[in-house]
Amino acid sequence: MIETTVPTHAEMANALRSTATLLLEANILSPQGSDTINSAANRLYNKPGKAWSYATPSAQPVLFELCVDRAGRQFIPKLGVASIEVRDEIDDIPFVSWDINLLLEYADQEVHCPRWHFDLCNPEQAGPITHLQYGGNKHLNLPNLDVRVREPRWNAAPLDLILMCETIAASFYQDTWESQLRDLTRWNEIIQQSQRLCFPYYLRGLYNTLNAAAAGSHLSACWNSNCN
Template identity: 45%
Template structure:
């Protein structure tokens, strides 16, 4: 069973990104600088091809959220950066709808002596071992403090890739739970944005799971997700 992949055109995606920023800003989840970064990204996106588009949010101008405080009283700021998300309309629902996927969430602490956690969603390179799309910890480079960097890169967890909208909901639900529960979770405008992203991010992931679950003699889900199984399913 394959799930239908629905790719928004570049104008729909640009509007969705801007709407996402507006709702998060209105809820005091996103900072004004973070909103500016999203708007700039949306404007650049409008100049792309209709159904073969890409966007990035540079590290120097990340999507910056409102600051938070951890259980030890240390202040940190969630930031989303996008090295590149490149989406294409697939020839069929078995083919991946993207050529590149690299998006990260960093929790940047005010105290320079504190390790800054970082998670990134990535699409494996052609020869890279591991799941075709995966979640991985680490990769943050602490300026002048290599002792704070994470050395071990594994494991790479098989998961659907999250775009800016889906990762923003993760930030909202985890770091601003009361606002998310009371204002965003059931908001029709917000949910429509989440559904738009789910409809092109999740289908390949769900199809791999369904191909294994309850199917006699099928490979386990992790085996089906391994990069070498997808060589002919890249766009």
């Protein structure tokens, strides 16, 4: 099985910078979004240590360029990182904290703004330890734009900022991602580094479940009470 590979703080900082540069050059990321990623990278680079973390200020999400949905409505993807922190010693899950969200901010203030929230279960919380939920309140003065965070908590492999950026690029800027990024050597080096950080623990869980003599479900194996 592939082991988790944790990049150094400098390697991750450089990968974040390259992500910002490549997405900005492709006209996928806005200048403000590039500044937010670079600021996070600079803070990370200047805090050496085997364990490291980065975040983006809640008031300064990673902003992407304007998109248009199938109904002709304009929106901007906004990516926020409350915290991504890796352990100094890898046991199973490499993250001490993993809290990241994606919001689609519509220009029309009558249109609901979809939001997805990814994080780790709290110690006493029921659900898969790494999970995805829909919803979240971000518009204090316009509550009609939000829905509350609700069950289910979907069992999900963790994605860091870089892998989330790739998902956004492929989903909302598909032609550009396919023509300018998907086969680019430097882009794939960055993606591979994050994949080797995020995915091995999840793949090990799948492998162990599928190969167990008395196999239970993968969801049960990932359930928070079975991981503590």
